[in-house]
Amino acid sequence: MTNTTATAPCAAARSPRAETQPGEAPCPAERIEFAPFPRWQLLDMVAEGRRALGLTANDIAVLRALLSFLPVKEQAPVTPRVQTVVFASNAEIAKRAAGLDERVLRRAFERLSRAGLLLRRDSANGKRFPLRRGGRIIAAFGLDLAPAFASVPLLADLVSEQRAEAEALRSLRAMLQARRRALMEGLQHLPATIHDWLTHLTRIFRRKLALEDLQSIALRFDEIEEQLPADKQLPEENSVLPASIRTAEMPAGDGQNVRHKESLKKDIDSRKTRICIDECTELRGLLPHPPQTLNEAKEALKTCAAFLGLRTQIVANALTRLGWQRTFEALDHMARNGLQIRTPNEYFARLVAERTASTGTCSEPLSDGPRAIAP
Template sequence: MYHHPATALEAGAQSICAVNESTAFDGVGTVAQQPYFHPIRRRDLLAAVNTAAKDLGLRPASVVVIDALLSCLPCRDPKTGIDNPITPLTLLTVYAANATLCFRAKGITDRQLRRHLETLENVGLISRKDSANGKRFPIQRSGKVIGAFGIDLSPLLARSAEIIDLAQQRRDDAAELRGMRSCIQSLRMACLDLDVDKEITSFLDSIRNVLRRATTTVIEARAIIFKLKGIIADTCAVKKPDQTLNETTVNVPVEPSCVAQKQNAEPQETSATDGRNDRHKEPPKSYTKKTLQSLTDLWQELTHIRSFYPEIPRSDHHALQIVHEFGKILRINPNVLASGIASNGWRSALEAQNEIAARVATIADPTGYFRSLLKTGARLSQMFIPDMRWYTSE
């Protein structure tokens, strides 16, 4: 006869008729007392705890102890050896001895184990189901474990959804911070080219130390970007009146008598110096104008890259620098990126990176996707190509 695996209370029996396993053993951990949670694999749960460890108030050694406790849960299929997800029907009370937990926790001492268990209990991730003599052991009935005295992981599993969401938020912040670091570097290089005072120069030098710190937060990065943009805006606002004044001074009309005196004073023959000045004052070549126009048109097409680098590159070298910086943000292998630039040019690499940035949430292997885009030449015919000299180096 088939028996549905449900407790008497779940089947609708009266509470006085249902057999409660904890009646004869006060304080024992049973499945009936465990909270409901969505099934989760212990590897996924451990990864989330490791990512959100600082928010949970845990040190790396405490995370190792959690790993040891999770490894004692009866999740492995005895026939296939594959780990099944942890469900509310899994007994979450660990009754392994301290020696076993110390061995599985990378060989920590018994004293260290007790200290970390106390920390986990204080932060609300475990609870203790102690027996009368403090020993841990299972409670069996008909050869099956129905409960146990030991360390209860119910609080950890009850917060599993919260911990996973917190870990995902930390991963998103880390990805955003990588993009902000690149933006800060670009703004800092732009500020170093400006004429600023010593106080601002000292601030620009201190940014390098902030970017090297692993504890730098997204809020700090946003504050630095805001200040750097303010420095650039203030410097440009100060320069504009000076440029207007210079233009007014240059265009001051000269009296005809002064022009006549100057012509009489100068020799009639043209010197070598005058020839060099004439050649220096030649108008810029049309190729430079085409290059600047091509960069402008290209940046209008790269909508996703433009959100990270709103300013148009000043030169080919600057654009190539952006290719390498954005490749780090997208986690593209540097060797594959360099090979793609050498074979297809940095312009095609930028197009491929823009495509990856548009689908970054759905791409598991950015390096392989980048290689395939360059191989197939996706969207190359759609881009504006003003002149073939654009693809040749000077």
């Protein structure tokens, strides 16, 4: 996933009265409502999505320290009835945050606030303290963690999307490693420059690669295959797929198992495809005509994904696991239920996982797999 700062997740969770002006006491009626949730489970979610939220490791340490001040039992969920405003001093917070410097604390408070996880309820003089009535704390000035708990549904969506994208990246990485292996094993007389690059690629794959890195490698593979002589052929398409998604042999009409090899110079995008969207009633309305070639199928897939608000990586993962036909069917299912879906990427990733579990991975040639819909 691209490391961009996410929009403050709890912005929509605040009521008009949730903000207080300096000098005004936040009364219980002004507290932010949220569903009961365990504080340490919340911390785990924020830690997993911290890069997308624009948070650092120190920010997570400060959030852990703040959560430790909440007056609840260790494993008990935090509810709106709990005093979520932390009025401890910076010195007390620093002790529970591994002795972080006060400047680091202030910056952490700012980043947590920008991420929508913290609300500063300042008194007139900027001090933090509780307001008591009859010896009981009824409100407080300080650092309110209620926005973090109100953000739990959106944080869950963020984490789910990150996991789905990570799975798609793993699939794309496996496909590229398989292409490298096919070139190294299938062609014995590669030019020295290409052979050296393929050898160097082994070291590159040991690193953590972003989507842009993998797409760049895929484009380089395309260039190499275009430069090879027409009489040089790679092994059949199925052999370049990882074992987990390798396609089954398709029986020919005479009962013999036949595998077709194609020239590297052949334009695979012009091949006829058997994709049928006659029963995809929702998608038919989005497309000018049913896709007849792989190139048209790619464009149709991009159009449908964009209309449904799906990320490229998630659709690429579906294509790898389900194949063309079943991916279109899954998109059509999602289009029929579009108005009821609040988080399309999470929903589609779950739908793909369910269909893979029930019917297995694809049993059709994928040609170029995730590269089919690469931007």
